[in-house]
Amino acid sequence: MPARQMLLAALLVGLALVIPQFASDYYVSFLLQLLMMVALAQSWNLISGMTGYVSFGHAAFFGIGAYAGTLLLQGGSPWWLTVLEAGAIAGLVSVPLGLLTLRLRGPYFAIAMLGLNEVGRAIATLWVDVTRGGNGITISPAILPSLSSNYYTMLLLAAAVTALTAWVYHRRFGLELRAIREDEGAAEMVGVNTTRNKLTAFVLSALVPGAVGTVYAFYTSYVNPSSVFSPALNIQMIVMVILGGSGTVWGPVLGATLVMILRELLWANFPALHLAAVGGLLLLCMLFLPGGLLSLGQSRRRLRAELAKGGGSG
């Protein structure tokens, strides 16, 4: 990662570390949710942004993590261990799922994933013995970690997955993932193990939402099928990445911040209006700006560089 971006990352993390010292709980809550969105967007980016395999059901892993974490915590597991365990469980679930669906080429994969979140919600609703169905599970406040613990865990997860993305982006692995996105057949031809790469990216992209889902369950102290297998979250994950710039390191961070600010303005009174606006943003992006907002800056920089070069020769 270039030094300037490192500096920006250090600055953002430092800011996020000190803010709870003087901000009110309201702002800490807002930031916690923002960090959650960054972590989720970054996870989706790992599989869908990098490889072009659009997962339309990624909130399912968030839901699995939220339920697994809630049940484990009630079973007596310490909260910090629970976060790791829930992430691992979501990762484990993603292995057979990925083995089945990643054999399909892009559009068919997208269609197969389209109902995954709804399937998760249906299972959570019907498996009453374990999940208590639509009533949901309330976690006793006595065993819950504090707001600041949740906040710092979320910060750690968001920073970790962003760092992971940056690391992957500049490695051979990241290059191979993007080669799959550009032309899977050609990538295979030059010796990229596409199946293994796709599966690795898919499992990585499921681990983090699992852990994040658990922290979210701790934060709200309550899970029910539609709050964690949430259609809204499913939509937001996708839009944040496309809006910011899919397949990039900073795009998901930018997109998550914008969608959260929009949500802060609209959500309280008009959740449907917020989602309609989010849908509108996605549509505008697909029609006019497929590379997301970050591509604006890049193309300007490239133009300037070309102009400078042209000026030198002429």
Add this chain to the structure above:
Amino acid sequence: MELLDPVILLQFLIGGLLAGALYALLACGLNLVFGVMRVINVAHAEFMLIGAFIAYVLYKWLGLHPVVALLVTVPAVFLLGVVVQRLLIERVVGRPLLTSLLATYALSIILVNLGLLIFASDYRAVPVMQGSLAFGDIVIPKPRAAAALVSIVITVSVYLFLGRTRLGKAIRAVSEHAQVAQICGIDVVRIRMLTFGLAAAMAAAAGVMLTMIYSFSPESGADFTQKCFAIIIIGGMGNFLGALYGGILLGVVESFVGGFVSTQWAEATAYLLLVLVLLIRPTGLTGIADAR
């Protein structure tokens, strides 16, 4: 109840065929659009719901029977489809499949949430044509029979239109090979507008008939989207007749699963069938699909 009683089996079969006819009407439009412009329209079920809500409003305000409401709803949604094609879909035709997939996904998000803003998330239905027709031991609820009848009439008409008329042949020609069709003097852009309008209108007709059978909310589209995709994957993407077979097959399988296992599993049938077929034959059971 003896489940293997032939009368009960026949009852399940007829129930499945009736539901399947409605599914076929819905899915044929989706396949038509995919065939002509290689766009997977994730918002297809939302056009069905637009039809359903227009029928609901017409019933509430004017007391109009859904079958009569078809005469208003179908042309209205046809025009809406033409406008959507002109303003939106036309811009993503020829772009990578994932671009159009995400664009129509965005359209579906917008339509669902506008629906929620206007109608809230309450479930609604149009309670007309109560009662059943009885043929010996076989009982058929009247609204289901009417819905199946209307579905069959519309699907067959569209099939004949595609096969027998110049315009229908032009649609098929574009579906076969857009560039060659254009060279032969077919106005491809106009054909795409017509096709999307036709598909939206067919979905809306299915939606109007749906109001008499199921209760629905602005969020009901997701289930039907799932069913539609299962159907066109089973039948082969882009293949009009394939959607017909796929729809009927899904209806019958759902009916038997609902009868023998449970209605909750019947709801999951579409998803399971979809995944199963994708794994065995990613190109569908009958048709060939352009899997790019």
